Amino acid sequence: MSQEQFWILLTRKIAGEASPEDLTELEQLMQQHPEWQFASQNLEDIWNSKPHVDISEEEEAYLLHLHRLQQKNIPFGKQLQPEEEAAVAELSSNSSRKRIRWLIAGLTVAASVAAFLFFNPFSGKSGASPAQLANINEISTRLGSKTRIQLPDGSVVWLNAGSKLTYDKDYNQEDRQVTLTGEGFFDVIKDPAKPFLVHTSTVDVRVLGTVFNVKAYPEDKATETSLIRGSLEVSIKSRPLDKIILASNEKLVVENKKDTVAAWKADEETDQPLMTLNQIKRNSRDSTINETQWTENKLVFDNEPFEDVAVKMGRWFAVDIEITDWALKQKRLTGTFERESVEQALEGLAYASTTPFIFKRSGNKIIIHR
Amino acid sequence: MKDVLHIKWLLEQVALQQSEEAYKKLFLLLHKPLCQFAFGILKSNDHAQEVVSDVFIHIWEHKTKLPAIESPLIYLYKAVKNRALNSIAKERRQQALDSGEWLVPMPSVYFDPEKLMMTEELMQKLQQAVEDLPSRCRLIFKLIKDDGLRYKEVADLLQISVKTVEAQMTIAMRRLGKCMEVEVSSLNVKISKK
Incomplete structure (x- = not known):
């Protein structure tokens, strides 16, 4: 009973709602329970530290x-x-x-819908007939493996683990269209007459001839488009009239739509994906770019939360990693791995991490806890 | 932020001197917390900014009536609340009226580990404890801790009893306190092992 009363009184005191009688009573309780001193002092400190305003x-x-x-x-x-x-x-x-340069395309809605349908002949699975399906080339990679493909026009695509690239027989007729699930690094041969388009579930990317990376795993929080050189235009599926132009060394991150977040459902009509435009970071040592290191068989993460790292490692090593501890999930990690096994990589991370952790492997499943 | 007298003084300057300087200070001081509050109801940043801007426009247009406002902070929060609810389409308003559904953007609850003598681990625990609070409890905690409203004012704003506000605040503080009790006991263990 006295503990319940203690919390009510302490809260009143800190919130500035206590009467003189409350304060006297609180003081008596504190004398009886010196072990509460630590928490109450810290709570007062927390109370007085104010949010930072930009x-x-x-x-x-x-x-x-x-x-x-x-x-x-x-x-x-x-x-x-x-x-x-x-x-x-x-x-x-x-x-x-969001400091993003919007270029409002001078298209009418009708025209853009027509263009959208025209440019997406095989994006809607239900609409594809078996005959159309027969004309689609599909390249996919299993978890833990990567591949390099040369497309009919000579453009080169590296596909990261657990990804899929499709294109149909009309590729390189009037334009060059591919659909990507997962991550791909594109080195596109320049041909201004035939634009190169990458369709993903969240964004469409349109280029003439450039080098860029698209990361669009459906289970990830966001779709990332990183431009290494040249120029490139991204349109977001949910707002087809707006186009975002990226310059070299810029990276656009667009939040993937998740229906599971019930709290946001009320806002469906006005809902617009969150997006940010960043500079691509170059490694200070050798000016390599983290976003494309995977094409050189390097697994890189730079100050990323452990839970995101676990997803990346899962794809890379074809394992299922589960972190049981909340604080560990948020722990930011930096590392580069090349030839290490998943065990060696985790051992290295555990050694370097300020929050120690241990892991247990059984078959394909790895469980990480403190 | 908590300085209600300062806010009153600024409003007086706006009312009596037509001071644009004071008006700007008032805006810079209150725009963000009011936007966060409006966002909780509207769940859209652009929409929240528009509503808050409208409230400030209203203030400028009716500046001569300002000295009559007894508690300016609660007046502003109520104005934002009413405007926000009115701007929501009728079909969705019933749902929006339930303050239990109002969200608070998370970064608003803030700890500065530099100033506080606490471990990173404890910080994360505290942060998680705040995140885990039920949304209404978090809203009340934020309005009182960060925005400087009184128990009575929050009760008035959310149309609940002062007792409920106090109970929710106590729950929040107790959960934060619990994080530190564990810290204390683990500290004791370490010492006794020596």
Whole structure:
């Protein structure tokens, strides 16, 4: 009973809701239970540490707000300066948080739907007849293996573990279209007359002649498009009118749609995938690029949560890795593996990790715990 | 953030002096927490920003009436809540009215391990404990801890009793405290082994 009372009083005190009587009573309880001292001191510290606010983000929001005031013709002394107007135009077209250059294609909705259907002759499985299926080439890789393919036009594709690439017999007639599930590294021969298109479940990528990597495993949280050189255009399935142009060394990450997140369901109509545009990081030692290291038979992760690393390792070594501990799942790991077995790799990680862990293997299943 | 007197003073400056400087300060101070609150109801960032901007526009348009506002913080949260709910299509409003469904974006609950003498492990435990709180409990915890609302104000805003607010707050604090009890006992074990 006294413990229940202790928590109520302590909470009141920290939240600034306690009466003088409450404080006296709390003090008495604390004297009887000095073991509560540690928790109560720390809770007070936690209470007083305030969230960090990115003031530049708030300034941007204020600028947008002034712009709205102006649009509504509400008199406000401070008129926006021309350079601020330009900043506002940039912000409102960007949707402030995601600094992405949107290029609104001048297509009508009808035209884009027609184009969408035209460009996706075999994306809808139900619509494909057996005759059409017979004309589709399919290359797939098992877990734990990788392959290199040369397409009819001479373009080269490396397929990472557990991936599938399909293209039909019309490939290289008017254009070059492939469908990817999983991860592929593309070195596309330049042919401006025949655009090269990669379809995935979340995004479509359109290029003329470039080198790029697409990571689109359906079970992953996001689809990543990394451009090594040249230029490339990504359109997101759920918003076909907007196109994002990537420059060299840029990487676009688009969240994959997950129906399981019930909390977000209410917002289906306005739901738009989260996306971020990043620079590709080069390794400071030898300026290699992490995103494409797998084509050289290297498994690389750079400051990534263990749970994501486990998924990557699972595909790479054809095993099923399960982490039982929440804190371990969040633990960020960095490492490069080339010839190691999965056991050697995990031993190396356990040795280097500040949070020690152990693992047990039985058949294809590996369980990691503390 | 918690400084209600400061917010009152800023509002007074806006009302009496038409001070744009004070208006801007008010916006910078409250925009983010209000957006987070609106996001909980609307589940869309752009929509939340629009609603909060509308509330601030309303403030500017009615600035002469501001001194009459007794508790400005709760006034603003209520204005955001009403506007947000009104902007939701009728079909979905019934569901949206249930504050148990309002989400709080996670980064709002924040610990700075640099300032606190705590291990990374304990931090992660605390963070997880906050994440695991039921959504209404987390919302109440966030409104009181980060946004500086009083028990009474949260009760008023969410239309629940003060007792319920207190019970939810106590649950949150107790769960955080529990994380540290384990820490204490493992510390004791280490010492006794020596």
